[in-house]
Every structure is written in C-alpha cells, then in structure tokens.
Amino acid sequence: MKTIKSVSLIGLGAIGAAYGSKLHDGLLDSFQIVVNEERIDRYQTSGININEQVYHFHYITPETKTEPADLVIFAVKNADLPQAIRDMNNQIGPDTIILSLLNGISSEDEIYKACKNEHILYSMSVEIDALRVNRDIRFTTIGRICYGGKGSSATNDILAVRDLFERVGIPYEISENIAYTMWWKFMINVGINQTSAVLKAPYGVFQKLPLAYEWVEEAMREVVTLSEKAGVFLTEEDVKKFWPILNHLSPEGKTSMLQDIEAGRKTEVDYFAGKVCELGKKYQVPTPVNDQLYRMIHIIEEMANL
Numbered sequence: 087m088k089t090i091k092s093v094s095l096i097g098l099g100a101i102g103a104a105y106g107s108k109l110h111d112g113l114l115d116s117f118q119i120v121v122n123e124e125r126i127d128r129y130q131t132s133g134i135n136i137n138e139q140v141y142h143f144h145y146i147t148p149e150t151k152t153e154p155a156d157l158v159i160f161a162v163k164n165a166d167l168p169q170a171i172r173d174m175n176n177q178i179g180p181d182t183i184i185l186s187l188l189n190g191i192s193s194e195d196e197i198y199k200a201c202k203n204e205h206i207l208y209s210m211s212v213e214i215d216a217l218r219v220n221r222d223i224r225f226t227t228i229g230r231i232c233y234g235g236k237g238s239s240a241t242n243d244i245l246a247v248r249d250l251f252e253r254v255g256i257p258y259e260i261s262e263n264i265a266y267t268m269w270w271k272f273m274i275n276v277g278i279n280q281t282s283a284v285l286k287a288p289y290g291v292f293q294k295l296p297l298a299y300e301w302v303e304e305a306m307r308e309v310v311t312l313s314e315k316a317g318v319f320l321t322e323e324d325v326k327k328f329w330p331i332l333n334h335l336s337p338e339g340k341t342s343m344l345q346d347i348e349a350g351r352k353t354e355v356d357y358f359a360g361k362v363c364e365l366g367k368k369y370q371v372p373t374p375v376n377d378q379l380y381r382m383i384h385i386i387e388e389m390a391n392l
Contacts, residue, residue, distance in 0.1 A: 087242060090250040094146075094155040094177040096120045096170045098134065100216035100342065101187055102161030103223045105231070105256060107136045110143055112254030118144045118155075120173055135222045148172070154179025157250065160186040160193065164357045167193055171200045178203060183243045185209045185233060189279075189342070190357040191272045205243050208264040209233035210271045213331055215289070215339035226336045230257035232271070234264035269309070269318045274328050276358045277306035279343040280379045283353060284386070286344065290337030299329075305375045308362055315369035343383075350390045355383040 093113060095106055098121070109117040121129070126145045133140040146152065155177045162170045167188060178184065184206045186193040194206050214229030231251070235244055244260060251258040261267040278292065281301050285291065292299045306325050313320040346353045359380035366373035 087249070088156070088181075088246040090156040090183070090246050091116055092153075092155045093117045093157045093159065093250070094120055094174065095159040095161060096174055097159075097161030097163075097166075097187075098129075099161065099163070100218035100223055100225070100345070101211055101214065102159075103134055103136055103141075103218065104214060104216040104225050104228055105159070105161070105187075105211070106143065107139075107141055108228075108254045108256050110141060115144055118146050120148055120177060121145055122173075123147055129221070132221060137224060148174070148176065150176065152176055154182050156181075157183045157185065157247065160184070160188060160197065162188065164188055164190055164193065164354050165352060167196060168200075171197060181205065183207065183247060185231070185247070187211050187231070189272075189275050189354055190361065191268050192357070192361070205240075207233050207235050207240060207243055207247065208261075208268055210268060212271060212274075213334065215335045217338075217340055218345065226339070227334065228257065230259050232259045232261050232267050234261035234267065236264065265318055266320070269313050269316070269320055270324055270327075272358075272361075273306045273309040273313070273320060273324065274331075276309050276362055276376065277302040277328070278332070279341045280305060280355065280358055280376075280383060282341045283343040283347045283355075284379065284382045286347065288337060288344070289332060289335045289339045289341075293333055293337060299332075301375075302328075305359075305379060308366070308371075308373045308376055311371050312362065312365045312369060312373075315371060316365070347383075347386060347390075352387060353383055355380060355387075359383065 093109055133142045158174055158177050160170055178201055184203055194208050198206055211231050212229050215227055216225035303325055310320040343353050359376040362373050362376040
C-alpha cells in the first residue's frame with residue numbers, strides 16, 4: 087500500500103482551514119498550502135486563527151517548481167475551480183491522489199477533464215459547522231470526510247487516504263456507493279444552504295421553526311425525484327436522515343452560502359438550484375421550489391451591488 091507523505095491543499099476557507107489544521111499538526115513541513123504571493127504576505131503576517139490557535143502554514147506559490155504531492159486536496163468554491171486546477175499543475179503527477187471537497191456533484195469530472203489523472207477519489211465533507219470571518223475560523227464539530235472510488239482500481243488509493251486520515255486524526259467514512267453519497271450531500275446542500283441564504287438564518291432557526299425546516303425538505307425532495315431519473319435512487323428516508331444531523335450542529339453555525347451572502351461574495355447557487363433546474367429540464371421533472379430559490383438568491387446577490 088502506498089504511504090502518503092506529502093499533501094498539498096488549495097483553498098483556505100472554513101473547510102480547507104479546518105482540515106488543514108489537522109494536516110499541519112500531523113505532517114508539519116510535508117503539508118503545504120498553494121496560494122498566490124499577495125495572500126502569502128497577508129497570511130504570514132498574522133497567521134490563521136483556528137479555534138483560538140494561530141496557525142502559520144507552509145505556503146508555496148503555484149509557480150514553485152516542486153515534486154508532485156502524494157495527495158492534492160481541492161477546497162475552493164466551484165467558481166474558483168478552473169483557476170485552482172491551473173494553480174495545482176505543479177503539484178499533480180501521474181501517481182498523485184486527488185480529493186475534491188467542493189459542494190455539488192460535478193467537480194471531480196471537471197478535474198479529470200483538465201488533468202486526466204486516474205487517481206481521483208470522489209469525496210465530500212459532512213456534519214462540519216466551520217465558520218470563517220476574515221482569518222478567524224471556528225467550529226464545534228469537524229464532521230468527517232466521506233470518500234470512495236469507482237471500481238476496484240481505486241482500492242489502494244482509498245487505503246492510502248485512510249492511513250493518512252488515521253495518522254493525522256481526520257474523521258472519515260469510506261463509502262461503498264459513492265454516487266449515492268455524493269447525491270445525498272448534494273440534496274442537503276440544495277436544501278439547507280439555499281434556504282438559510284434566503285432567510286439569512288443560522289442552523290438554530292431551522293432547529294426551532296418547523297415551517298422553516300419544511301422549506302428545506304421541499305427543496306430536497308426535488309433532488310430525490312431527479313436522483314431516480316439519474317439512477318441513484320435517493321428516498322424519503324434519506325430526506326429524514328438529515329434532521330438528527332442538523333440538530334447536532336451549533337445553533338449559531340451558518341452554512342457556507344449564508345456566509346457568502348453576509349460577506350457579499352458570489353454564492354454557489356448555480357451549482358445547487360441551477361443544477362437542479364438544469365436536470366429538471368433534462369428529465370422533464372418540475373422543480374418549482376428550486377426555480378424560486380434560484381431567482382431569490384440571484385436577486386439577493388444583485389441587490390448587494392446596488
């Protein structure tokens with residue numbers, strides 16, 4: 087079994103920083119963040135504050151010539167993925183394992199088209215409530231990384247990542263049906279991310295107000311219907327499985343999309359409601375809830391620029 091010794095990560099948002107802190111503590115100089123020169127200057131000056139501990143990561147620029155990393159992790163927003171793929175060019179070799187923690191169900195295919203790397207594992211983070219404000223990151227639960235591969239050829243890569251996660255203390259789950267797992271996370275994002283962004287509501291609102299949570303489930307059920315057309319077959323039981331997870335999160339915690347709205351950043355609505363609407367047209371399935379969420383969030387984005 088291959089041993090992962092060097093790891094490169096791109097994307098220091100809440101998710102990237104949270105898992106990056108574990109990798110930094112466990113690997114030290116064998117873990118590096120790929121980032122441009124301007125950001126390196128800012129990060130090195132004050133560090134990144136993660137749960138009251140200041141981290142000074144090992145940073146390198148995209149242009150730095152180096153040996154390919156054993157593992158590359160993408161933790162950027164979907165809109166930033168094309169640039170991130172270009173920035174990680176020097177980090178990816180023919181034997182590099184790749185994990186993409188992006189939301190949605192399309193980033194792995196986009197990475198493969200650009201890199202033609204045969205060691206891409208399908209992955210996602212779940213049950214993490216990390217919140218970022220400037221360079222301060224807080225989380226009460228780090229959740230876990232669910233990952234897996236398609237076909238038996240991915241077995242050695244899966245085991246190598248498992249060994250790494252156990253060494254550095256990152257909770258994980260190996261999925262036997264990664265397509266189902268990815269669609270399940272997509273369903274959750276479509277529901278809670280978008281409704282929280284429109285309502286500007288932290289998790290506590292959905293924990294306390296049944297009417298708000300009903301809206302979450304209505305958005306998720308449209309994904310369930312689409313999954314049947316795509317051959318994945320989510321069920322109503324999958325919708326109900328999110329409720330105990332939500333109640334485990336900090337009431338003050340906020341989804342990534344709500345954080346984007348509050349910071350005036352562009353959201354990932356095109357990869358959530360936009361994708362649902364696109365698939366709805368493809369499969370001739372009505373998606374009225376996500377049609378409205380798509381409009382609402384785009385209006386909110388444009389209002390911020392008035």
